[in-house]
Amino acid sequence: MIKSPKRLIFLSVFALLIGTAAHAISATVIDTDSEQIVTNISGEIEVVDIPPSLDGGDFTSPTYIRLMHEGSGTVTAGMPDFIYDGAYHDPELPVAPGDNTFGNAVTTPYSGPGLPAVGTEVYSILLHFDPDLYSLPFSLSEGIARSAFITFNRPILGVYVTSGALNTTDDIFTPSGVTFPSTPGRDMEFNYVGNSGGDQYSISPDRNELSLTMYVHNGGVLDEMRIILISAPVNSCQGDIEPPGGDSDVDGSDLAVYISNTTVMSLEDFAAQFGRMDCTQI
Numbered sequence: 001m002i003k004s005p006k007r008l009i010f011l012s013v014f015a016l017l018i019g020t021a022a023h024a025i026s027a028t029v030i031d032t033d034s035e036q037i038v039t040n041i042s043g044e045i046e047v048v049d050i051p052p053s054l055d056g057g058d059f060t061s062p063t064y065i066r067l068m069h070e071g072s073g074t075v076t077a078g079m080p081d082f083i084y085d086g087a088y089h090d091p092e093l094p095v096a097p098g099d100n101t102f103g104n105a106v107t108t109p110y111s112g113p114g115l116p117a118v119g120t121e122v123y124s125i126l127l128h129f130d131p132d133l134y135s136l137p138f139s140l141s142e143g144i145a146r147s148a149f150i151t152f153n154r155p156i157l158g159v160y161v162t163s164g165a166l167n168t169t170d171d172i173f174t175p176s177g178v179t180f181p182s183t184p185g186r187d188m189e190f191n192y193v194g195n196s197g198g199d200q201y202s203i204s205p206d207r208n209e210l211s212l213t214m215y216v217h218n219g220g221v222l223d224e225m226r227i228i229l230i231s232a233p234v235n236s237c238q239g240d241i242e243p244p245g246g247d248s249d250v251d252g253s254d255l256a257v258y259i260s261n262t263t264v265m266s267l268e269d270f271a272a273q274f275g276r277m278d279c280t281q282i
């Protein structure tokens, strides 16, 4: 509702500007900056580029969990729901045999916002640990465990750790040509531990931090986890639209961008936010 004369004048000036200066300034596409998404890593982990093949034995390191930015993808109807915010093997319980990701595990229920609507852009990071122990004699108790702590600049929507969920989401994020592990053993396993530890992960209550251990036993293959985040920080002011991602206010710079593309929001909504200086990235 427009009630005050002052507001009417404000809107009239905007309308005039839009009419005379349309398309004078182009908005820049806002890219998600992968460097900013991961704000800190510690432990036995390194950031690497995605190799041509992630299949067992093709991208090995006994020392580091590999962190790879898969980038943005679009939520599909078949994308699995998130089920747990944490898991580890219950020390009171025996090994749950077979390919049994959460067998005899202690789990933390999922408490995040869930998957965004189909068609929403989200961002993926893949973790991969393959210490190349496949050729050794089979032993669940002997192997290599590596632990890491990752801090993000936005909340974790959720993680995928089962082979089914990983397989289902590979094609959503991956640049064409990458070969993913063909083995169901690409999952994490919370159904046993070895002498040096076992698979575990935990998402912090504010959802910005992830701690994890990946354990691969002698004669075993590898572990992977896919971390799903919102694709870009969301600005609390829709009108703070100047690239890249706004600058915490709604002022003349934003007006210039708005004039170039008035489809992003209504003129009245933009006018209502004009002058705000409290915009934040959330």
Ligand SMILES: [Ca+2]
Pocket: 187, 188, 189, 199, 214, 215, 216, 217, 222, 223
């Ligand atoms: Ca494992």
Ligand SMILES: [Ca+2]
Pocket: 185, 186, 187, 188, 189, 221, 222, 223, 224
């Ligand atoms: Ca595994």
Ligand SMILES: [Ca+2]
Pocket: 240, 241, 242, 246, 247, 248, 249, 250, 251, 253, 254
């Ligand atoms: Ca601004």
